[in-house]
Amino acid sequence: MSEFSGRSFLTVDSKGRLFLPQGYRDLLGENFVISLSEDLKTPAFYTARDWEKKSELLRRIPQTDRRAHGLLRMIFSSTFPDYNTDAQGRVLIPQALRQAYGLNEGSEAVLAGVGATLEIWNAQAFNASLSALDGENAGEALDYVYDTYFSTGIQVSKGDGEA
Numbered sequence: 560m561s562e563f564s565g566r567s568f569l570t571v572d573s574k575g576r577l578f579l580p581q582g583y584r585d586l587l588g589e590n591f592v593i594s595l596s597e598d599l600k601t602p603a604f605y606t607a608r609d610w611e612k613k614s615e616l617l618r619r620i621p622q623t624d625r626r627a628h629g630l631l632r633m634i635f636s637s638t639f640p641d642y643n644t645d646a647q648g649r650v651l652i653p654q655a656l657r658q659a660y661g662l663n664e665g666s667e668a669v670l671a672g673v674g675a676t677l678e679i680w681n682a683q684a685f686n687a688s689l690s691a692l693d694g695e696n697a698g699e700a701l702d703y704v705y706d707t708y709f710s711t712g713i714q715v716s717k718g719d720g721e722a
Contacts, residue, residue: 562586563672568682571666575657576649583670583677584644593653594638596678600688602637602656604677610640652679660684 563586569577579587583604592610596603605613617634620627637656644650652662660681662668667682680688692700 562674563677564674565672567670569668569670571652571657571662571664571668572649573664574651575654575662575664576645576651577662577668577670577679578647578649579644579670581648583672584648587677590641590643592638592640593642593650593656593679595634596673596676599633601660601681601684602652602662602679603673604642604650604679605675607640609675610638614638 563583567580567583571577586606587604588606590607592605592607593602594605594610595601617631620631622628622631637659639653639656642650656679657663660679661684662679662681669678669680669682669685671678671680671685
């Protein structure tokens with residue numbers, strides 16, 4: 560399984576392309592998928608293999624499930640398979656995703672590695688998402704993660720001497 564981490568700051572060029580650093584290109588492979596991030600807040604790159612796993616899970620949801628159908632429509636209509644970079648390592652971000660997520664010509668963008676995905680953020684939206692986790696919110700998020708997924712009895716300090 561590919562593991563994306565780190566972040567790169569880039570600019571969307573006049574044709575809607577972003578340069579993908581070599582390390583990210585190596586992890587994505589020759590053909591990859593552009594879709595939505597796991598939280599649906601921004602576009603993301605997936606390896607073909609990781610997207611196939613996710614798609615397989617999503618295809619288990621019956622098309623007749625009215626509550627889920629809108630979500631399936633949003634995800635699959637925002638998915639662009641069989642993508643690759645050009646000879647200079649650039650990738651064209653689909654116009655629909657550029658418009659929906661503020662990735663316009665000349666705009667600052669951030670590639671953020673998040674485990675199995677490489678998210679594509681408008682830089683202002685990315686900074687706002689990080690700011691939302693400052694201070695107490697980050698502690699609460701860590702407590703939730705530990706309690707929900709690890710249950711090892713580890714408690715995160717809230718910064719005021721309490722555990």
